[in-house]
Amino acid sequence: MSGGLKEAVIELREEDALRIAGEELQGGTDPLEVVAACREAMDVIGRRFADGEAFIPELIMAGEIMTGITAMLKPYLKADSGGDKLGTVVMCTVQGDIHDIGKDIVVTMLDIAGFNVIDLGVDVPVAKVVETVRENKAQVLGLSGLLTVAFDSMRTTVAAVAEAGLRDDVKIMLGGAPVTDAVVEYAGADAWGKDAVAAVELAKSWVGGAS
Amino acid sequence: MTLPENWNELTPDERLQVRLDAWQNIPIEFATPEVAKAYRDRVQLYRDVLELKKPATVPIAPWIGLLPFRFYGHTGKQAYYDYEIFKEDWFRFHEDTRPDGLGLTLGIVPGKLFDILDYHLYDWPGHGTPDDTCYQYSEQEWMKGDEYAALIQDPGSYWQRTYLPRVFGAMEPFSMLAPWTDLVEIPFTAPFFAGFSAPPVKEMLKKLAEAGDAAMEWLQAAMAADGSVMAGLGIPQTAGGATKAPYDILGDTMRGTRGLMLDKFRQPENVKAAMERLVPQAIDWAVRSNNMTGNPLVFIPIHKGADGFMSDADFKELYWPTFKAVLLGLIEQGLVPWVFVEGSYNERLEVIADEEIPAHRMVWMFDATDMARAKAIVGKRQCIGGNVPAALFAMGTPEEMDAYVKDLLGRTAQDGGFILSSGIVLDEADPAVYHAFIEAGRKYGK
Numbered sequence: 250m251s252g253g254l255k256e257a258v259i260e261l262r263e264e265d266a267l268r269i270a271g272e273e274l275q276g277g278t279d280p281l282e283v284v285a286a287c288r289e290a291m292d293v294i295g296r297r298f299a300d301g302e303a304f305i306p307e308l309i310m311a312g313e314i315m316t317g318i319t320a321m322l323k324p325y326l327k328a329d330s331g332g333d334k335l336g337t338v339v340m341c342t343v344q345g346d347i348h349d350i351g352k353d354i355v356v357t358m359l360d361i362a363g364f365n366v367i368d369l370g371v372d373v374p375v376a377k378v379v380e381t382v383r384e385n386k387a388q389v390l391g392l393s394g395l396l397t398v399a400f401d402s403m404r405t406t407v408a409a410v411a412e413a414g415l416r417d418d419v420k421i422m423l424g425g426a427p428v429t430d431a432v433v434e435y436a437g438a439d440a441w442g443k444d445a446v447a448a449v450e451l452a453k454s455w456v457g458g459a460s
Numbered sequence: 461m462t463l464p465e466n467w468n469e470l471t472p473d474e475r476l477q478v479r480l481d482a483w484q485n486i487p488i489e490f491a492t493p494e495v496a497k498a499y500r501d502r503v504q505l506y507r508d509v510l511e512l513k514k515p516a517t518v519p520i521a522p523w524i525g526l527l528p529f530r531f532y533g534h535t536g537k538q539a540y541y542d543y544e545i546f547k548e549d550w551f552r553f554h555e556d557t558r559p560d561g562l563g564l565t566l567g568i569v570p571g572k573l574f575d576i577l578d579y580h581l582y583d584w585p586g587h588g589t590p591d592d593t594c595y596q597y598s599e600q601e602w603m604k605g606d607e608y609a610a611l612i613q614d615p616g617s618y619w620q621r622t623y624l625p626r627v628f629g630a631m632e633p634f635s636m637l638a639p640w641t642d643l644v645e646i647p648f649t650a651p652f653f654a655g656f657s658a659p660p661v662k663e664m665l666k667k668l669a670e671a672g673d674a675a676m677e678w679l680q681a682a683m684a685a686d687g688s689v690m691a692g693l694g695i696p697q698t699a700g701g702a703t704k705a706p707y708d709i710l711g712d713t714m715r716g717t718r719g720l721m722l723d724k725f726r727q728p729e730n731v732k733a734a735m736e737r738l739v740p741q742a743i744d745w746a747v748r749s750n751n752m753t754g755n756p757l758v759f760i761p762i763h764k765g766a767d768g769f770m771s772d773a774d775f776k777e778l779y780w781p782t783f784k785a786v787l788l789g790l791i792e793q794g795l796v797p798w799v800f801v802e803g804s805y806n807e808r809l810e811v812i813a814d815e816e817i818p819a820h821r822m823v824w825m826f827d828a829t830d831m832a833r834a835k836a837i838v839g840k841r842q843c844i845g846g847n848v849p850a851a852l853f854a855m856g857t858p859e860e861m862d863a864y865v866k867d868l869l870g871r872t873a874q875d876g877g878f879i880l881s882s883g884i885v886l887d888e889a890d891p892a893v894y895h896a897f898i899e900a901g902r903k904y905g906k
Contacts, residue, residue, distance in 0.1 A: 304768055306721035306771075345592075345593050347596045397888045398887065400854060427849075427850045427851055429849070431852075
């Protein structure tokens, strides 16, 4: 790689990043090198976020650049050459709540970190969550909610996962503005993350890769 | 309220006193002289805390959503569609709990109206969300990224012909009509009105008239509900009008959170110009509604400038300048901005304690902000309040609530300038914990 891509992503220069990625790919650079440069850049942005030097707009803009580059990469990558996935995470906003911003950022960050992420969307029925966790042998389940009604949905969802005999196989993390330790206890989940970086760290700590 | 004839000659402080007097001496018939006195005494609590004086007791003014209906076995859907339940539960709740403020009756919204208007901007119980939830915003780019120029050129026309047809199904035909500003001279009048002969426009006008009736039916119920609480229990309203920060107008229901965050990188100058264009609208909206209600408090929920939602530099350069202009415009008119700060504002306290905003002229109600710092930084200039967490109401014990309120008031309310409230609008609470909140407020707020 002739360079410049990682810096362009880190500095959130969208047009430059997309242009450089396109030039690299057309010039014959190994697409996995492009993926690696993007991942390194996202690591830097994630660290800045954790350190209070970058904020949600920066994460969203970085995610937008990643989406653009991922689309460019598709014709160059074989279906299974994206590297080994760290593990499978099922994500949703729980039943009765339709807020998606926080959940979407977590989905993007988990994806970039190398997880296979299954995003069920918002207002997701309990049965669908259970079925998806079972079918995909998910190691982590992320439940998001902004409203206090979500507390009960989180609790019901966790109970249904246990009822289905899956509780020992899946770690459950919660997220959303009103979530606290008390909500984790109330819902019977394992932990909560205050933001997307914390969610990625939790998932990594549970699925082998030390955080 | 009718403004005095010399209004334009009054200073902002004189206007404020006129408005506060009108609020305290509201022309309604109270149940008894004792209730009338209780009402005036309660308004006095707010007058005192606004001036950062120690009130007779710390005013207790929680934000109430669907809580009353949950207390008495009803759902959100019933609250939004059955106005008898709305009125009865609203009164009963305030009678049972006796807070010092009556807030957000407007938040118990009329489902029938939105059914007629085919409102796309929100889901509500009976229409997209489960029966026992509150209304929820449907986050989308309702304003497209390439529409800033149209908005900035003529917000009224943009709203009428582009935004409203998108967010209200019933208003789609507005996009077929010319802007009202075309109506300037006799020869151009007929071409303008010809648009009204189109069948979809005629159908729209019928629906709007139906919507008007549905809105009036609800308004009468809401006024009766508020009237019974004020006249029967002596509890004043803590919102006389409303407005929003320009950044939130764009970010909440136009460009959406994500859209506006990307615009910050892609077209920052357009974002700034649009916010500046919206400042006079934001001021005028509140002035008109507060003049109508005769209550000086302006409810301003703020969202997208919270900690984590942008950098400090962006808050200072992007969010604060136009919001500050709105606050100054309201204070100039003798109104009291009552800002409902959702999320945490720990990183913003130094900025919002802005010395160019006259001291003792507004209220900051916080949610998840460090209240000791808020008191030290913002509380030395303006009244503050809020902070009791939603999770504590929903899942705590009465003992935990008592301890929390004791600690909070001990740290923030000892020398006045504080209003006890929930951090967010309450849809859920354990009744015993809610009563413990009120009792603790009375006990430690003396």
